[in-house]
Amino acid sequence: MNSTANALLEAYRAFEDAAQTVSSAAEAERVAPAAGEWDAEQILAHVSLVTAATLGAVSAVAAGVNATYDNRVAQDTWTLDRLVERAGGGAGLRERIRLQAQALRALVDGAALGETELATPVPTLLVSHGKLMLDQPVPLGEIVTGLAAMEVPGHARQLLALRTDTAS
Template structure:
């Protein structure tokens, strides 16, 4: 699998996060700050890495993003990473790991159907089988660019 779009999406997200780190603006009420956005991305990356490893090993897996939206979990990830700088490094390394994991997968592995539950703002977006390839592509084409835009919206 060509991981260039995934690498590029991670790079753009991290550039936006670095720019936001230099700014002092707070997000509007009810919106995530940069740390929460990065913690969310870190959790989504981790779930995607788990799905890729499972597909490669032949293990049964699921893909569920609910934990990546839980405010207590986001705060815990921020604390465990040591703040936004630690989160940026974590997301960078997770992006590299994910690219390294999916690049050599066979077509059959990429076509592995993964039981998936995706929520956004409390609403179900996907509840069904999704090929691993589509989860990775969705991360590169929608999830990461969406959070990059969300970060850039925090700039003054």
């Protein structure tokens, strides 16, 4: 397994552990998210949507077609709530994310992506809390690395902050 696939494996394992920890916590051990923040199921839906967007970009580049990466749909509360409902709640989302992560790791670790593909610039639009964070081409490898190094671990911490024993 290459280093990027290893990083994805570790990031998603930690995320899955955090999601399971929050899911199995007793009601008294949970705290409500701060005003304007997502609840646990919305965080799961967001990670599922971001992972799907990454899978789409990776698949497109591997197929030799034009790719883009845009996270705006993963920020939309209506879309998050719709995905929660369609997936059947937290358990369905956790399974969906597990399978998406498995597919992403397989693509990243396999023969589908070499150095040329990972260096392919992908037009990228990143938004967070309604603010534009990035609007420029980013090499595909950096998108995947950012997912493993920042995005997924950040949401694992966000999930764990919904527990009284970790909340400040």
